[in-house]
Every structure is written in C-alpha cells, then in structure tokens.
Amino acid sequence: MSEQKKTTYPGGFDAIVAQMETRMAPFTYGPGEELPPLDVDFQPLKQKRMDSAAPELGKSSSTYARKYRELAGEFDSEPALLHLHGLLVANLRRDDQPPHTAQLFLRLWAEEADYLIAHLDARWLVSAVTTFGDHGQTELQRSLGQSLSVLFGMMKLYETERLFSGSAPDQAFAWKRKSAKQLAMQMDAYAITGGGLDINMLGRLWQEADRDEVIRPLVQRLLSLLIEDDKTVFRRLRTMRSRKEKQRAAGATPETKKKRNPVPVPASRQITDPARLRWGTVSLVKAPLDAILRFAAHNLDLGAHRVHIYLDDPEPATVAALSRHPRIEVTACDVAYWAAQKKDRMDSHRMRQVWVATQAYYDTDCHWLAHIDVDEFLLPQRSMAEHLARAEPDKIAIRLTSAEQMAGQAEEVFKLTPRAVGRPASVLEDIYPTFGLHLRGGFISHIEGKLFVRTGVEGMRFGIHAIHWQGEPATNIEEMPGIYVGHAHAPTWQQFIADLAFRMTDGSYRKVAGKDRFRFGDVVDFLIENEGEEGLRTLYQEVCTLTPNLAQKLGENGMLLDYPLRLEEKISRVFGPYLEGR
Template identity: 60%
Template sequence: MSEQRKTTYPGGFPAILAQMEGRRDPFTYHEGEALAPLETDFAALKQQYMLAEAPEMGDSRSGYARKYRALAEEFAGRSALLHLHGLLIAHLRRRAQPSHTAALFQRLWVEEADYLMDYLDARWLVSAATTFGDHGANEVQRSVGHALSVLFGMMKLYETERLFAAVTPDQPHPWRKRSSPTLAMEMDAFAVGGAGGLDVNMLGRLWQQGSEDPVIAPLVQRLLTLLVDDDKTVFRRLHIMRARKAKQRQEAGKEAKPQRAVPADRRKVIAPVPEGRSGQNDTRRWGIVSLIKAAPRDVLAFAAYHLDLGAHHLHIYLDDPNPEAAEILQRHPKVTVVTCDDSYWNAQKKPRMKTHRMRQVWVATQAYNSTDCDWLGHVDVDEFLLPEGGKPIEEMLAEVPEDHLGLMLQSADQLEAPGPDGGEAFKLTHLAAGHKREVLGRIYSTLGSHLPGGFIGHISGKLFLRTGLDGLRFGIHACHWQAAQVENITNMTGSYIGHAHAASWPQFRKMLEFRLTRGSYQRAEDNDRLQLGDVIDLVLEEGGEDGLRDFYNEVNGGGPEQRAALARYNMLIDYPLHLPERMVRIFGNEAKVYLG
C-alpha cells in the first residue's frame, strides 16, 4: 500500500490515539480537596443547591477545582446531586480517578435513577450511557453503554454536517435519483422505499439487550424513547420518506410492499397502573396542566372555573409573559405559575420549541412528572370540564376501571347562542350521541356535514391520567409509554370537555388566519380527504366574507333551528359555566377589573 495515499487523519491511528489520550490526564487536587466519598448521603445532596461561583472551592486552581466550578455554573440553582453526577462522569473519562469513583457512580444509578432521569437533559443521559460503557458493573452494561455511545456520537457527527444542507433537520430530503448506487466502503444503500430493517433491528436489539439489566434498563429505554419521539433525526426522516414512497406507489397503481415495523405513533401498549393508584382513594387529588397564551380575563376564568370545581392544583405555564394574570394567580395556594420566557427555556437546556403543540406536550409531561396530584388532566385555556349532572370530579374519576391508566373526555363544542337561561350551550358529535354519520346531513344544511362530527374544533377529546408512571409522555389527545400509544384508556360518556373554540363570530374570525397557517386548520399533507382548511378556502372563494359568516352560523351559531335539530338527536347540552361568579368567588375583587 502506497505511503502517499490520502488519509482523513494525517499520522493515522497513532496520531488519533495520541490526541485522544492527551485529554484523559487525571485531575489534580490541592490539599483538602477530594471527591465525595462512597457513603455520600444522596438525600441531603438533593436538598442542597449549587451556586454558580462555587464559593466552597475558595481560590483553588487545581484541575479538580476548575471542573467543579464549570459544573457548578452549569447546574447553578439545581441540586448538588446532579453536580456530583457530572463530576463522577468527568472523573471516569480520565485514565485514573479515586478508587471508589465507579462504585459511587453505580450506587447513584441504583438508588437515584428516577431522580436523575427526571432532572437531567438528554445530553447528560447520553454521557451517563457512555460512562456505563467504560465502567459498567457487568457485560450488559458495558456492551449497551458502548453501543449507545457510538450511536449518539455518530448521530452528532452526521446531524451536525446536515445543518449545512438546504433543508432543516426535521425535513426529509425529496425523492430523486441517487448520484451513486453505493456508499463509502462499497456498502449498499439502505432500502428507504422498501422493507429495509436496519433501523428497526438496531434500535430493537439495543432495547432488548438494555432491558436485561435492571440498573441500566431505565436509562436505555428513556434514551431510545427520546430518540424515536424526536422529529429531527434520520429515523424520523427515513420514516417520512418511506411513507411518501409508499403513497407514490399506490397512486401509480403499484402495490406497496409491507413494512416490517409499525410506526411508533401506531403501536399500542397496555401501560401499568402505578402502585397505589388503582383504588378509588386515589381520586381525592386531581389537577390540571395547561400552556396558555390568552388575555388575563380568559386565564383567570379558566383557573377560577376549575378551582371552583375542586381542583387540588393547577399547573399553569404562560407561553408569553402575562404579568397581570400571573400576579393574581401566584397568590393562590393551589396554583403554580411558570412563565415560559427565554430564561425558562435556557434553564431547560433547550431552545424554545417552534410550535405551540410541541411546547404543550413538553410542559404537560414536566407537570406530570412533578405534580403531587393523583390525577392530572391536560386542558387548554378555552376548555372546561363538564361532569355529568354537575357531579364532583372525584366521582367521575372513580368510574374509571382500576386497570385503566386514565380516561378520555369527549369534546363538546360551545355554541354562540346561549341556552334558555342565558348560560353556555354545547353540541356533541354524532358519535358521542351514538348515531351514524348520516344524521349530520339532517342537522347541517350544506358544508357542516362534511366536517368531522360537524365540528370546527377538535373531536379528539382530552385526557385525564393517573400520575406516577415513569417514562410516560403526556400528549395533547393521547399519551405514550415505551414509544407506543397507551391503549388502556376509558372513553367516558355523559361527562365531556367543553371547548370554547369558536364561541363567537368575532373570536372565530380573529383566529382564522392563524389557524389556517400555523394552527389547527392547517392541511395535513398526508391526508387526501376534504379537510376543514379546504372547506374554508372553498367558502371564501365562492361566498367571500358573507359566505364565511353563513358557514359559521350553520355549524356554530346555535340558532333555534339548529338547537332543535341537535336536541332531537341528543346532541345538545345546556351547561352554564357561571364564569364571572366563579372568578369573583375565587380571586375576589381583583377579578372584577376584568369583568367589564
């Protein structure tokens, strides 16, 4: 072999190893400095919070002190246990470290795995997996740790390079003819449009092998779940490309080949009910989580309504600063208010997510993992619990079978016209009332019968879940556990989630442009059926603004004829919310300012 051949790394592997080993010198210590002992009290460290300046290190300039300060700055305001975890990983990356370092790392993951996974971001979880690869207590830990280290290391390399491509990380490349039939080292390309199982086999084997060891299993499953749920990875992009190719084949009259793997969003799982959450005693404390961007009056009305129903706690995340509402809410002992400004997202070690839905899912999951409630519902600011006959929510929750993780409340859309007593009125879908779709044609004269359930709001309903299930991801209309959608959910009848999605014509018109371009009316490209956005486009094209108003009146006006038709099929609910009275009852005279 010619010595003049080109190589990516001049000097070859001797130079690679020299560069790698040059960064692994052991830490130096000054007198009195030492890594925490093996018998360290973890409970005490969880109650101790780090200061960015690390005054406990004095003016020491040892290698240990420098790393200690760097991690103290990163974990400022967070527990000393997380700081210790970072120190252990830093030490175990060196050629030598105190003799008890690996044992302390192992003990930390044996005793505090749940805490670490709740409060460490994905970057630190990957670092932990890499450390298991080098210092695992058995072959499974070392093998899986090394495999995850290689997987995420290669992802970081190729995803970084892809940042220079013309498409964003969450966008797959368009289908086109490949420039070369083979890859580097003469490997065949992955069969994106066929039944290639490289991705499934790789992820599946890691999951299976990692599950064999009780210490590393929770870490492996959390990392792999985060991986398959992320929309900015090669796995998601290949999945989208595969689906598009299958659709192209079907449109061309060709039969698409069956895929070996069921996409994550279609897999189902029976989730376990957390210990102590299966009896009726667990219904005493229920709460709500909501990400909100709304006027102060709407925020206070939402909070007052559910507090007046008996909520044990409300977790309210303000998507934009709302100081007027926050000032009133945070004085209530049953409300936790979090303003999701730049400082909040910086503290999460992640950029502010680009869509409202992604942020909703994130904060709902955070609240689920931290709440002291027995049940938690994920509800929007324009949604209100409508328990059957006004019965206590605790009684509603007690109806859920003990082996079900939660319940789904079906949607009821608020009508513009009030009920007979001047209070709010809502309509149901035909399915909620037990009818076939044909009844929609008898209620809605023209285009309303083409909408899902005759609704212009969502028909998917909202979830209430028993809390305490580790690894659960709380979504908007569903929840996921172990990378699959939870199936043991009770579909409740009689009680509903009242949705003030378009409770008035001005509200509907004001939100229309946003919903068409960035919100719930956007067209789903993988859905060939007539969608709400298509209907509205058609209405505006043929009838203009007057036609749009006629359309709204037809589906949501709540006039006498519509009310009579809905009532005929048991699809009408008169359910006064009494929002002004509740606001004053819960928040006192301060709320009256917003009732003008």
C-alpha cells in the same frame, strides 16, 4: 307493458343525439373577409403580432369578424400564426366552413407542429387534438383525436365534480375512505396497488401516436403534460399506491398499527375514594388575564387540587395575579425558563404544549392530570373526583368526550357529535344541510377529546389528544360516558375571524404534511376562494349559531348539552380576596 326506466337524460338517446346535432351555424363572412389560402406562407405569420382591436376588419359585424376579434384579444401581441390556428379550429367546429379549412389545419400541423406546441397552452392543444378527431386525414388521426377528446372530456367532468368535494386537486384520498359500494355498471373497482388500467390506456395511446408523423407530436405532448401534472386522478392514484407500498415495505399493516401498548398502573394511583383523590390540569396559555381567570376559576370550583399554568408569553402582572392563589402553579416560559430546560424554545406551539404538559406530569402532586387548553372547560355530570374514582383500575387514562360551544346564547350551550350519543353520522346532513357532509362530527374544532391521565409512571409523554409510554401510544384508555370537555372554540363570529389566520397556518385548521385526510381548513379555503367572507358567515350561521331550528334538530338527536358555566360568579367565589381591585 313494463315500466319505463328512469334515465339520466329525459328522452334517452333520441334527445341526446338531437341536442348534439344542434350545432352552431357556419360563420358568415363580410365582403373581402376570408381565411388565408391553402398555400399561405406561414413564416411571415410567425413575425406578425396581433392587435386586439383588429383594425384590419374595419367595422364589420359578421360572425366571422366577431370571432376574429375575440381571438385577436386572446392572442394580443402574440404571433398571428396562433391566431390563424384558433380561427381554423373555430371554423371546423361549425356545421360547414370554407372548403380548404380542414386541409389548411392539417398542413399547419404537418409543417409547424413544433412551433405550435411551443407556443400554445394546454387548452388549445386539447382543442387541436379534438379537431383531429373530426377532421383527421387518416383513420388513425381520427381515432387518436376522438380517444383523446373523450379522455380530456371525462377529466373535465369528474374534476369539475371534485371541486365540490372541497379537497384540493393534488390531494390524494386516504385509504380508509374507500367506499364498500359497487361501481356503476357493475364494474369492479380499479386495483390501486396492482392494477394496470391507467398504464395500458396511456401507453397504448402513446404507441398509436408513433404510427402517424403528423399527429404524433401533438398527442405525445398532451400525454406528457398529463403525467407531469400533479392535479390529475392519475397522480392521485399513483400517490395512494406509493403510500401503500411504503407502508407494506415498512411492515405498517393494520395489524401492526393496532398493536396494544397497555401502561402498568401503579397501585398508589388506584384510588377509589373521591375524598382522597387529587386531580389537576395543565395548560400552555397565551391569553388575556380575564380569560385565564375564568378558566382557572372553573377548574378550582370543580375541586381541582392543582391548576398548572405555563404562560407562553408571560406578563409580570399576569404572573403576579395568578400566583396569589395557593392552588395555581404558575410558570413563566420566558428566556430563562427555556435556558433552564437546556433547549431552544420550539417554534411550534403544539410542541411547546406537549413539552410543558410532560414536565407538569412529573412535577405535579396530583393523582390525575388533564392536559386541556384555556378555551376548554370540563363538563362533568357529577363531581370530577367521583368520575375519576370510578375508573377501571387497569386503565391509565380516561377520555373526555368533545363538546363544542354554540354561539348566540346568553348562557353556555354545547353540542355533541352523533357518535357521542349513539346516532349515525348520516343525521349530520339533515342537521346541517349545506356543510354536514364536510365536517367531522358536525364540529369545526377537534372531535378527538382530551385525556385525564394517572400520574406516577416513568416513560410517559403527553401528546395533544394522546399519551405515549416508552415511545408508543398508550392503549389502555377508558371511554367514560357522562364527562365532557366543552370547547369554546369560536363562541362569537368576531372570535372566529380573529383566530382564523393563526389556525389556518399554525393551529388546528392547518394542513399536516403527509396527511391527505379532508380537514376543516379545506372547507375554509374553498369558501374564501369562491365566496369570500360571506361564505364564511353562511358556514358560521348554519354550524355554530344555535338558532331555534338547529336547537330542535340537535335536541331531537340527543346532541344538545345545556351547561351554563357562570364563570364570573366562579371568579368571585374562588378568587375572592386574592384579586381585589382587578
């Protein structure tokens, strides 16, 4: 005997049909309770308004009375004709109903379709077309009703599943996310850019509805609502098609996107002697003085020749304190500064960041310059100058691999992405069981890293995670192992919550216009909407807090980086007499 195949539904179709046929019993009617007669005048029911208390039923406890009151509450102060429609649909979903129920339903739609369409919401219109599928007067009415019932039923199923993806219903997927796996039932995937499955399916339903005057207004209204809604798979697929067509029209093919743009490296910057090499950092900073001192002390202790700090919201005391150290170049980005740039202060802090970084690139006396933030710490495995001196002579920059600081430790411990250590992304599901599949690299901050760039090249402009030369992204960038940029992105729960609002609207969690890639902000939105702060705490505990279990899993995968910074010691050692009385 062959082995029985496992099915989605235990018991197969015998069980499915048995469950389907276990339908609700007919309503019971109390004394004097009945549906209106088949020849009821609909006009007075348009004028009559429903009372949610349904006093006309008295104290009846029949199942009909309970449904009557339920619908009276839903249509409170609405026309009684809508309530009648609801009662007819509810009765027709039962095993049995008063003999004239289906005829009254069909008469109602034959005579009052325009009124019903104008006053019922989409949910009730779907219920109506489903009722036509079971009780339509003609074969065409039943066929259309059943077709629309299957269509909207499947939409409900797959859109419910989509809720758990964390992506918004009006958010089209990115093209690069297409899976190479085969569809179920050995079906070929829908051809998004040239396929006509959606057109043929919707167009045929529209044309079929034209053949029946009773059901036509209802079907065509539902189909119109469907193509007007921006939260359906039809709109998402059309958005993806439109984007691809625009890319093709503009010549933006994968080949053109990968066009090389190597930047010539000046001979004066090809220094291989660490003792001669000067490096520095540039940052736009809006933070308390203590945080800036820790950041600057760390870089200076590593051997930075220059630390360029641009104060986004300068305080005179902060400017004075930092200016005491000869290797810190402080710039107060006040009104006078922006006036001297002959431009208005940019609203976006990211635009201000890349502006000041580019200014520093041309003003610095360093051979190499890194654009990093005040909460990012260089984590070299040897001296920073040694790393830079080992760079390939034809590389304009080296990329610093991202590391993310963990919470719950007395001294700094960081984690790495699977890619950084040569592990498959699939390990994330084991390391972070709840959120691993929804976080890029298992991080809540950026995984792109930051760049150390050789100076002395005209036409260069800094980005956040990139550099541009002559208006195009530079491509001769070296991926150098053994050097990280440690991001103290959310070292405590309090800090995570304090920064959340800014990051969601203007910072790293914000939704970027024209970008449909799933982002961490989508996870945060989903948790806030469905679970509130408790959901965010669960996320922070699983992903950001170094518990013994998480430490073991990260360690087993080579993704744990123990790198104590000892910042207070560095402040004392670096600044010493410069900051007496701090």
